[in-house]
């Protein structure tokens with residue numbers, strides 16, 4: 538962790554925040570569509586699943602990069618007028634978001650890897666990501682539920698997080714401005 542906190546977020550931290558936010562919301566919406574496309578549209582279904590997996594792998598890579606930046610550079614202090622209780626709640630909220638941002642794509646990867654259909658993840662639609670587990674109907678059935686439930690938890694936590702950010706902004710706090718413009 539840096540010795541003294543930076544005055545604001547770096548451009549890279551801000552870009553990654555918004556790219557990850559977009560990626561999560563996009564993948565969440567796409568998952569709803571792709572699982573409802575009929576098997577008679579196999580090519581479209583395959584393409585939508587590949588986009589979902591690609592965006593998910595990108596989200597995981599971007600979140601890991603964010604965590605490295607957080608460890609090396611730190612983050613700006615929360616506004617001094619925020620109560621100790623609210624600061625603790627913000628810390629818990631952010632830690633929950635980071636944990637879910639890692640867990641959801643990893644569970645997605647394991648869902649895919651244990652799937653009896655053995656459809657590979659083609660990163661950037663060209664590079665095959667190896668399946669590191671054997672196929673297993675039982676594990677797949679469990680992991681698909683866990684992936685879905687944690688994704689819903691991520692969506693709801695992110696929604697609450699965004700609402701809180703907007704409420705603070707409307708009360709004159711600079712936190713949203715800092716995440717938007719630095």
Ligand code: HEM
Pocket residue numbers: 560561564565568569572589590591592593594596641642643644645646647648649658681684685688689
């Ligand atoms: C931020 C990242 C991700 C989010 C928010 C997300 C969200 C979801 C959700 C909500 C579902 C359930 C859809 C439904 O049943 O209605 C789903 C399904 C699925 N996801 Fe993800 N996912 C993410 C990343 C990944 C990754 C990285 C992979 C694989 C590398 C993946 C593979 C899958 C697969 C294979 C299914 C479909 C399972 C089935 O056929 O029922 N996901 N995802």
Ligand code: HEM
Pocket residue numbers: 554557558559561562607612615627631634635638695698699700702703712713714716
């Ligand atoms: C899926 C959507 C989102 C995810 C996963 C997400 C994730 C995160 C995470 C993990 C942090 C913590 C940064 C840190 O302490 O290192 C953060 C900060 C922040 N986010 Fe989001 N975010 C999302 C959407 C949004 C939206 C829509 C808004 C605004 C409306 C927003 C506004 C902010 C602000 C202002 C901060 C800085 C808060 C502070 O200074 O403590 N986020 N976000």
